[in-house]
Amino acid sequence: MTPAERLSKATVAERALRLADEEGLDAITIRRLAKELGVTPMALYWHFKNKDELLLGVVDYVLSDVRSDRTAGDPWQKQLRAILETVIGVMRAHPSLPDLLHSTDKTQTPNFTRATNDTLALLGAAGFDVEESYWIAMYLLNGAMGLVGGQPDCPASVPADQADEWRRQKRVQLECLPADRFPMMIEFAKTYRRAPDVERYYAFGLDLLISGVESMAERRP
Numbered sequence: 001m002t003p004a005e006r007l008s009k010a011t012v013a014e015r016a017l018r019l020a021d022e023e024g025l026d027a028i029t030i031r032r033l034a035k036e037l038g039v040t041p042m043a044l045y046w047h048f049k050n051k052d053e054l055l056l057g058v059v060d061y062v063l064s065d066v067r068s069d070r071t072a073g074d075p076w077q078k079q080l081r082a083i084l085e086t087v088i089g090v091m092r093a094h095p096s097l098p099d100l101l102h103s104t105d106k107t108q109t110p111n112f113t114r115a116t117n118d119t120l121a122l123l124g125a126a127g128f129d130v131e132e133s134y135w136i137a138m139y140l141l142n143g144a145m146g147l148v149g150g151q152p153d154c155p156a157s158v159p160a161d162q163a164d165e166w167r168r169q170k171r172v173q174l175e176c177l178p179a180d181r182f183p184m185m186i187e188f189a190k191t192y193r194r195a196p197d198v199e200r201y202y203a204f205g206l207d208l209l210i211s212g213v214e215s216m217a218e219r220r221p
Helices: 009-023 030-037 051-062 076-093 097-103 110-125 130-149 160-175 183-193 198-218
Strands: none
Touching: 009 030, 009 051, 030 051, 051 097, 051 110, 076 097, 076 110, 076 130, 076 198, 097 130, 110 130, 130 198, 160 183
């Protein structure tokens, strides 16, 4: 069996995802990917006709584990939280995913459609109509993107051994603001004296997103 024949859609998508995470979406080209996989570009066209199809394949691949907890008797709140936790976890593991979701028609991918359908069903069980459920699903998706994009502390480009200095500079920058105009920002500067508790940040953000949905559901007739 030739290398081209051993290729699978998942293999191609996985390598493309790695490229996107390490170098950004612009790094994904059929020619570059073929070189990475040790095949000719024509070998990839058996699976993906063009780059647009390839990016959709990557989205479908990375979302394959996004599903609710279908344990019998679990309330909708628990299952909805399970979906959102998985989405956030996937985005944390694959920083290119938000850009992929923005740059593709994700509704063409089976796994995004399945995950959305699952979410709509759960929200229907919470008492929302299907249009409201879709609004909430998109709110949660964008909220997850915002949480990952707004993760506190140093940018990924800052080496670990320079993190303390980066925080010091951020703290000094805020502390130099006029105290009469920005007292709370100066107070916030103190938080840069230590590395942030990233797991607490995500747990807090997840609670914030889910609690809004639960609060509205409680007001349903």
